[in-house]
Amino acid sequence: DAGVIQSPRHEVTEMGQEVTLRCKPISGHNSLFWYRQTMMRGLELLIYFNNNVPIDDSGMPEDRFSAKMPNASFSTLKIQPSEPRDSAVYFCASSLDGSGGGLYQPQHFGDGTRLSIL
Amino acid sequence: ILNVEQSPQSLHVQEGDSTNFTCSFPSSNFYALHWYRWETAKSPEALFVMTLNGDEKKKGRISATLNTKEGYSYLYIKGSQPEDSATYLCAFISAVTGGGNKLTFGTGTQLKVEL
DSSP: OOOOEEEOSEEEEOTTOOEEEEEEOOTTOOEEEEEEEETTTEEEEEEEEETTEEEEOTTOOSTTEEEEEEETTEEEEEESSOOGGGOEEEEEEEEOOOTTTOOOSOOEEOOOEEEEEO | OOOOEEEOSEEEEETTOOEEEEEEOOSSSEEEEEEEEEOTTSOOEEEEEEOSTTOEEEETTEEEEEETTTTEEEEEESSOOGGGOEEEEEEEEEOOTTSOOEEEEOOOEEEEEEO
């Protein structure tokens, strides 16, 4: 069975450029999560969706970050403009939760996107 | 910001030792607690989801207990093996009125099992 698929695996770009990270959740899963992992702050939840609707975006650091989930099988996390401090590993995860995003079920993580902003 | 703490931060044990570590979380508004295992250069892998006070879960040599009244969960590994070397993360889920509960990860316990 295909797991959570993220692309690209690695991204290196210059400060000021737009960055788009992509995620395909496990088929049938209805909750999707975006995380950022840094040495300083560990694993932080940025945003999560349930049934394609954003439930909690309080972890999104600032207006430069935006996330969309246009359908049940695809989500994007966009950073515009990017800054060196955005360099991190970004994980996407999905789970099969009840309506309203109860977070009652284990999450399945993708392999992550390692982002470097120069 | 919810305070979810894991201790110890890191741990070195010998093969065959049994070990345990702690996840501490707020004792109010508890909804669920997740445990994940995260090997270097891989992605986190779910171990347990715990929801009831007094819950005990087991998977092979790994088990976990939950005390929601005092706000802690223990993860135990019996007879540690080198392949158990990983970072073990807990994630605390707090209930939010109206749904869409809040998730906060701890910073993890890094376990190294040596031969």
